[in-house]
Amino acid sequence: MTKIHYIISFFFFTTMWISTSAQPTQKVNAKRKPNVIIILADDLGYGDLSCYGQQQWKTPNIDRLATEGAKLTHFYTPTPYCAPTRASLLTGLYPIHHGLTANPNPEKVQNNYQTYRGGDDIGIADDQLLLSEVFKTSGYATKIIGKWHLGHKPSFLPTRHGFDEYFGIPYSNDMRPVILMENENVTEYPVVQTTLTKRYTQSALAFIEKHKDEPFFLYLPQAMPHKPLAVSEEFYTPETKGDLYADAVRELDWSVGEVLKKLTDTKLDENTLVIFVSDNGPWFGGSSGGLRGMKSQNWEGGIRVPFIARWKGHIKAGHISHEPAGIIDIFPTVATQVGLTIPKDRALDGRDISALLTSNAKTPHTALFSFYTDKLQTVRSGKWKLHIYSPQSATLPSDSAWIDPRSPDGVTLLAPYEQARANQFPGINTGDAAAPGLLFDLENDPAEQKNVAREHPDIVEKLKKVAADYLQGKDI
Numbered sequence: 001m002t003k004i005h006y007i008i009s010f011f012f013f014t015t016m017w018i019s020t021s022a023q024p025t026q027k028v029n030a031k032r033k034p035n036v037i038i039i040l041a042d043d044l045g046y047g048d049l050s051c052y053g054q055q056q057w058k059t060p061n062i063d064r065l066a067t068e069g070a071k072l073t074h075f076y077t078p079t080p081y082c083a084p085t086r087a088s089l090l091t092g093l094y095p096i097h098h099g100l101t102a103n104p105n106p107e108k109v110q111n112n113y114q115t116y117r118g119g120d121d122i123g124i125a126d127d128q129l130l131l132s133e134v135f136k137t138s139g140y141a142t143k144i145i146g147k148w149h150l151g152h153k154p155s156f157l158p159t160r161h162g163f164d165e166y167f168g169i170p171y172s173n174d175m176r177p178v179i180l181m182e183n184e185n186v187t188e189y190p191v192v193q194t195t196l197t198k199r200y201t202q203s204a205l206a207f208i209e210k211h212k213d214e215p216f217f218l219y220l221p222q223a224m225p226h227k228p229l230a231v232s233e234e235f236y237t238p239e240t241k242g243d244l245y246a247d248a249v250r251e252l253d254w255s256v257g258e259v260l261k262k263l264t265d266t267k268l269d270e271n272t273l274v275i276f277v278s279d280n281g282p283w284f285g286g287s288s289g290g291l292r293g294m295k296s297q298n299w300e301g302g303i304r305v306p307f308i309a310r311w312k313g314h315i316k317a318g319h320i321s322h323e324p325a326g327i328i329d330i331f332p333t334v335a336t337q338v339g340l341t342i343p344k345d346r347a348l349d350g351r352d353i354s355a356l357l358t359s360n361a362k363t364p365h366t367a368l369f370s371f372y373t374d375k376l377q378t379v380r381s382g383k384w385k386l387h388i389y390s391p392q393s394a395t396l397p398s399d400s401a402w403i404d405p406r407s408p409d410g411v412t413l414l415a416p417y418e419q420a421r422a423n424q425f426p427g428i429n430t431g432d433a434a435a436p437g438l439l440f441d442l443e444n445d446p447a448e449q450k451n452v453a454r455e456h457p458d459i460v461e462k463l464k465k466v467a468a469d470y471l472q473g474k475d476i
Contacts, residue, residue, distance in 0.1 A: 033215035034338045035272040042226035045282030046304050047289020057246040061257030069310025070319040070357040076326040077280045079371050080302030083149045085279045090130040092331030092350035099125050101374045104151045123151015131331050132162030134340050135217040145203045146221040167203050173223045174406040193230035193415040196223050201255040205262045212266040224248040228408050228415035245285035270312045278305040285420025288427030292448040296394035298377040301427035303370045309357055321356040323363040329353045366476050367466045379463040383443035386463040392434035397422040
């Protein structure tokens, strides 16, 4: 596509979003109400943080969150890709219940590793209740800074779904046209992505300062380390062994540190629940921490992610839980922790996992599920994981000479040219061949190397029944 076509596209997007003023929310006396900050990394792998075993680079600020709070080691996303997981975080529902099972995409293109089937027309439905809406009706100031990806048409935008303010790219930072929005207006095109993490951070600090005397909900879904990787000059170190990916993660860690410092400076440190999590496993260049697979695959490397929660005086410092939980649990857990009321007509898939953050309690889930589009792919129950369908759901490039069709071009997509290559596989790619019906003992085989379905046919049948019961609407 020519440059003029992108300019035309820019004006199309500019005129498509018409500014609307958010209705003011009745504020209440909220001196004792806690604040909530959810920081969502994009494509950050299970092994990308030093508190989860990363050795090539350090993440001291995120590690501090874990030291002062709780860390979960078996935390799952419902899909190995972006949008459905993000909708699950905000609704407490699995994708087949909130309805967003694919990635909204303004390009409506087909390329050699993923098919987007008219994603331009999809987004979060109006009848879904989002965590942001519950906060807003409870008297909180609400803002999202970063990647939305729950639909980019006007009716899907965050300012129509409980957020007072929005600043960010409405979808992935490699989907053209890459535009930066302030509320419902396009404010920058093309976007200078090297300063994106810094600008998101500055916006977060300003929001905290502005609302330090009232309760607030800040949702900070950062762009990094999603491709194209980009960092500010201060963090760009080409000699780093981890390359640009390491730099992007280090700047993300810096951002977390700035948010924590701001909470201390505003004396909100002990009245703010901070959650850090990723939306799925890593793309090329990252690390799954010794797990099999990567983003776009339902192996552990594609769906198991870091999760850390800190709230001084409420969450046990330095606590670690190895119990299975998932991103669907954030909604009910946050609601319980800060005293939000969820309408009784809303049945959530998520469960309150507060006990996992403070004790050696067992998971409240009989089973956790993962999906690819609208298909239930895996069942995790106790130490067992069953792959209903073959886990090799997406065909991935595997050659160092592969050129990503969404690579920076210096015109419409502004980011460093030196992106991670397809031969920089982030996870384990050995083990028994992908096939339907694989069963793994994750306690003894976390990298999913040996299929034990033949040795445990009773477990296979049990988990198949659990999946069938769930799909039939039975309480699991």
